Amino acid sequence: MDRQHHETKMKCYELIAQSAAHRSGLPVATPGSLDAMLQILVANPHLLAEDADIRTYRTFVETNGHCFADPIYHDKPKCSIRAAEIRREGNQLYTRKLFEAALMKYNESICASPNESQDLAFGYANRSAVYYEQGFYDVALVNIALAKKHNYPEALMPKLLTREANCRSMQKDIRFPLVEVSLETNPKIPFLAKGIQGRQHPSQGPIMVAKRDFKAGDVILREKPMIACVSWENVFTRCNYCISTNLSHLIPCPNCATAMFCDEECMRKAQNVHRFECGVCAETSKMNDFWLGPKLFFHGLALFKDDITKMMKFCKRARGSDSFYNLDYSKYNPLDEFKTFLTAKSRRPGRPLYDNIIQFNAAIFYEIYMKVPLVRSIMASEEQKDFMQQCFVDYQIQKRNLTFRQDSNGHLYPIASCFGHSCDPNTVLLNELGNELKMIVLRPIRRGEQIHFSYGPSYDQGPEEHEFHLHSLGFDCLCDVCDPNKCYEWLTRVTQPSSIDAGHLAVVRKVVNDEELSYADKLNALQQFIQRYGFSHPQEDYAGVVLVYRGALTEVHTAQMNNAMRRKICG
Ligand SMILES: C[S@@+](CC[C@H](N)C(=O)[O-])C[C@H]1O[C@@H](n2cnc3c(N)ncnc32)[C@H](O)[C@@H]1O
Numbered sequence: 194m195d196r197q198h199h200e201t202k203m204k205c206y207e208l209i210a211q212s213a214a215h216r217s218g219l220p221v222a223t224p225g226s227l228d229a230m231l232q233i234l235v236a237n238p239h240l241l242a243e244d245a246d247i248r249t250y251r252t253f254v255e256t257n258g259h260c261f262a263d264p265i266y267h268d269k270p271k272c273s274i275r276a277a278e279i280r281r282e283g284n285q286l287y288t289r290k291l292f293e294a295a296l297m298k299y300n301e302s303i304c305a306s307p308n309e310s311q312d313l314a315f316g317y318a319n320r321s322a323v324y325y326e327q328g329f330y331d332v333a334l335v336n337i338a339l340a341k342k343h344n345y346p347e348a349l350m351p352k353l354l355t356r357e358a359n360c361r362s363m364q365k366d367i368r369f370p371l372v373e374v375s376l377e378t379n380p381k382i383p384f385l386a387k388g389i390q391g392r393q394h395p396s397q398g399p400i401m402v403a404k405r406d407f408k409a410g411d412v413i414l415r416e417k418p419m420i421a422c423v424s425w426e427n428v429f430t431r432c433n434y435c436i437s438t439n440l441s442h443l444i445p446c447p448n449c450a451t452a453m454f455c456d457e458e459c460m461r462k463a464q465n466v467h468r469f470e471c472g473v474c475a476e477t478s479k480m481n482d483f484w485l486g487p488k489l490f491f492h493g494l495a496l497f498k499d500d501i502t503k504m505m506k507f508c509k510r511a512r513g514s515d516s517f518y519n520l521d522y523s524k525y526n527p528l529d530e531f532k533t534f535l536t537a538k539s540r541r542p543g544r545p546l547y548d549n550i551i552q553f554n555a556a557i558f559y560e561i562y563m564k565v566p567l568v569r570s571i572m573a574s575e576e577q578k579d580f581m582q583q584c585f586v587d588y589q590i591q592k593r594n595l596t597f598r599q600d601s602n603g604h605l606y607p608i609a610s611c612f613g614h615s616c617d618p619n620t621v622l623l624n625e626l627g628n629e630l631k632m633i634v635l636r637p638i639r640r641g642e643q644i645h646f647s648y649g650p651s652y653d654q655g656p657e658e659h660e661f662h663l664h665s666l667g668f669d670c671l672c673d674v675c676d677p678n679k680c681y682e683w684l685t686r687v688t689q690p691s692s693i694d695a696g697h698l699a700v701v702r703k704v705v706n707d708e709e710l711s712y713a714d715k716l717n718a719l720q721q722f723i724q725r726y727g728f729s730h731p732q733e734d735y736a737g738v739v740l741v742y743r744g745a746l747t748e749v750h751t752a753q754m755n756n757a758m759r760r761k762i763c764g
Pocket residue numbers: 396397398399400538539540541542594595596597610611612613614615668669670671672
């Protein structure tokens with residue numbers, strides 16, 4: 194996905210360079226794709242002109258709207274016939290034992306089922322069959338309960354009851370190792386370890402620095418997103434509110450066929466923003482990479498209790514903190530956080546062409562959201578409409594400046610965003626399955642050192658892959674590996690002769706490869722080694738162990754997330 198984006202962008206830069214030749218008659222790529230947008234921009238130079246403003250883009254979208262929309266993405270109403278059709282596609286995948294793909298279809302079918310229809314019950318029952326087949330009996334039981342609650346037909350009940358009885362007899366207690374480290378926390382940011390401070394770096398802007406030593410394995414940050422949205426590919430696999438990956442127990446929005454939630458609580462919390470997009474969710478979620486600006490706008494509007502005049506006044510004179518790091522999260526105030534979002538500073542340079550695409554997208558979003566009666570009723574005057582569209586642009590640019598890319602879903606993690614990037618990071622940021630980020634120390638960090646993680650590029654990816662990921666950063670990396678003033682010294686240290694005990698290294702390798710040993714034992718052995726030989730970083734042997742440790746942490750994290758999810762659903 195990332196590579197595809199990168200290639201598309203590169204292609205467009207080439208196109209721009211030869212734009213004179215391309216100004217007329219460019220073939221339009223898949224409607225709605227980034228590729229298509231870039232081509233349209235090149236073919237319509239007035240959109241790239243300096244005086245092009247939100248009205249220029251709005252007029253263009255109003256007159257040409259039909260060529261941006263791909264009809265498959267249009268929101269469809271709930272419908273029994275369609276739900277049954279999608280379920281049948283799921284059944285075919287199930288028969289071929291393509292369980293994950295089958296689950297996605299069952300979720301889509303559940304979402305398309307009219308409220309209280311038997312299709313809903315069939316969807317849950319089929320989902321239980323997948324989990325039964327895979328041996329996840331507790332999750333299967335939750336889905337059987339959902340099917341029963343939603344009028345599963347009496348005539349078919351015996352089959353479901355037999356599956357239920359089988360699940361109960363097979364249920365086992367499954368345990369995963371825990372690698373929690375509890376550190377004293379920052380009094381103002383209770384989800385960040387104490388002893389980490391913001392500081393200005395001459396070339397990287399604000400950075401985070403250790404004010405005390407940290408050990409390998411220390412969990413220094415656990416953060417939930419301020420706001421998040423799922424991409425089109427994930428609408429039937431992730432919660433629309435908290436973006437947790439969740440194939441097993443998503444429940445549908447009662448009013449649309451696109452949004453799903455973990456449970457009633459996520460559904461309730463989502464309403465602040467979802468009520469503005471219910472009915473156009475399919476259209477908005479296909480705009481990969483660009484939905485966060487509008488989402489932040491509606492998040493803000495909800496904080497002002499839908500009073501657009503009040504919000505406009507507030508935004509004109511908003512004076513917030515220049516960094517989320519300075520907020521007091523122990524007295525969490527979403528309005529202060531929103532204000533900080535508006536005023537926080539970042540050093541990311543502007544990207545002219547990319548900003549044009551954001552303008553273009555904002556105009557398309559404007560068209561889509563104005564179809565929602567609630568939005569139309571609030572945005573009454575031209576000034577209010579312009580304000581909304583301008584916010585879509587500004588918030589998207591601001592979001593891009595403040596954040597880092599982790600996956601294809603959109604999110605804003607205020608505190609994690611304060612940390613810089615390094616291609617030789619001393620922490621790892623994990624959020625494989627869920628919405629919560631966890632920052633874990635990979636190797637000893639001494640007082641005074643910068644704390645960083647990788648936004649994507651990492652020196653161990655090999656030159657070509659590393660180069661590719663560096664391109665997608667959107668800024669020139671100045672970490673120890675890439676900064677021309679530092680890289681020679683870094684390389685010299687990599688190739689220095691090993692100063693670690695060969696016997697100890699052999700023991701660690703043996704422990705890691707021993708299939709009889711638990712993850713907890715392996716992590717323990719790795720952590721002790723990494724801690725003891727911290728001074729040898731980045732020598733090859735040492736760096737190799739750190740890499741293995743990073744992989745093991747990721748695996749254990751995934752297992753923990755699965756376990757946490759099972760506990761959440763199964764009690
Ligand atoms: C998410 S912010 C990180 C916090 C931050 N320094 C800031 O400006 O808000 C990302 C921005 O930090 C800067 N940055 C982070 N890591 C960097 C690095 N390795 N080299 C150069 N600049 C970096 C870039 O300007 C980037 O756009």
